[in-house]
Amino acid sequence: MNSKICGFLVILLIISVIPTVDAQISFGEKASQKSVEIVINSFGDVHVKHVVNPANLPKQIELIYGTASNITVTDEEGEEKQFSVIGDNTGLLIFPSQNRSIVEYDLEHAITQIDNVWTWSFRYLETTSFILPEEADLIFxxxxxxxxxxxxxxxxxxxxxxxxxxxDEPKIYQNIKWEDKEFLVEIRTYTKINDFTFDQPTKSITFDVSEKNRFVTTIIPLELLWGPYAVFLDDEKIYFHEYINNGTHVWLNIRPETTGEVTIIGTTVVPEFSILAPLAIGFLVIVIAPLIRKVNLH
Incomplete structure (x- = not known):
């Protein structure tokens, strides 16, 4: 009888000290994590690795949202360690350790593929590293x-x-000839690109997109069309990202909400660059040269 009463009191004590946050059960203080690494392969499979710092008391670690399987906990030498699963694989209770603990598991149904785009709505309030498939050189x-x-x-x-x-996003190449020069414009997208046109007098590039809500990345030689830029879908100005200006090319990215004609307008266009050089030379001959002559005479 006394043992039953003692057990009841222990259970009551445990319940009284367990805080509840977002309807999740907590059995200990939050673990301090050294790192969180997520590896994604080409098939959308996800493997997660948490490195947890040593602790003298049991610590709780929240798992990344999804269906966790093949959970293992080891020390830095690879020796298996005891742990308890909390809830429906939503977290773990890690027992005290003088060494770091390595928590690993596979995460199913985390990423979905829609129209050739892998998508993950991710939330985990720890610094997290993502290792992407080798084929993914451009992400959003x-x-x-x-x-x-x-x-x-x-x-x-x-x-x-x-x-x-x-x-392996498709790449479309458009070769533009202007006078004695050739320029290669690259477009990366899964939508079809039609009626590509470069118009020198209006300083613009235009093309039609046949599908909505598709990423379209245009890589433009700066010598062909220099910014600042403005982008329009039909007659409406739309938002775009300008990035990776490496001195020779600029990358412009859009995601049109509807189909239509895209127009990219710059401020300086070929052959205005080639015009600058003769003007500069003329300035040197007309203005600078007489000044140099006067200095030499004195």
């Missing part, structure tokens, strides 16, 4: 483009974002 975080180039991924601090990317 809350619709802001990020060009990975040779980098493997990105790091998100206090992360809440819509992650979107495509694999």
């Amino acid at each position: 975080a809350n619709e802001r483009p990020v060009y990975l180039d040779e980098k493997k991924g990105i790091t998100c601090h206090g992360c809440q974002m819509i992650l979107e990317y495509s694999l």
Whole structure:
């Protein structure tokens, strides 16, 4: 009888000290995490790795939202450690350890693919690193483009974002000839591009997009068309991202909400660049040369 009363009192004590946050059960203080890494492969499979700092008391770690499976907890030497699952695989209780704990699991149904775009509505308020598939060199975080180039991924601090990317996105090349020069404009998109036109007098590039809500990235040689830029869909000015100006090319990204004609307007256009050089030479001959002659005479 006494043991039953004692057990009841222990349970009552535990319940009285358990705080509730967002209807989630908590059995200990929040764990301090050294790092969180997410690896995504070409098929949309997700593997998560948490590195948890040592602690003298049991600590709770929240798992990233999704269907977690194949959960393991080891130390830095790879030795398995005891842990308890909280709720429906929403968190873990990690027992005290003098070494860092490595928590790993697969996350199912986290990413969905719609119209060739992989999408993840992600929220995890810890600094998180994403390792993307090698084929994904251009990704979007809350619709802001990020060009990975040779980098493997990105790091998100206090992360809440819509992650979107495509694999092997089609590239369309348009060769523009102007006088004795040729310029290559590249367009990256899954939508069809029709009626591409470069108009030198209006300093503009135009083309038709046949699908709505598709990312369209246009890579323009700066010698052909220099900014600042304005972008229109039919006659309406639309929002765009300008990024990756490497001195020779600029990347402009849009996501038209409807189909129609896209017009990119610049402020300086070929051959205005070539005109500047003769003007500069003329200025030197007419203005600077007489001054130099006077200085030499004195």
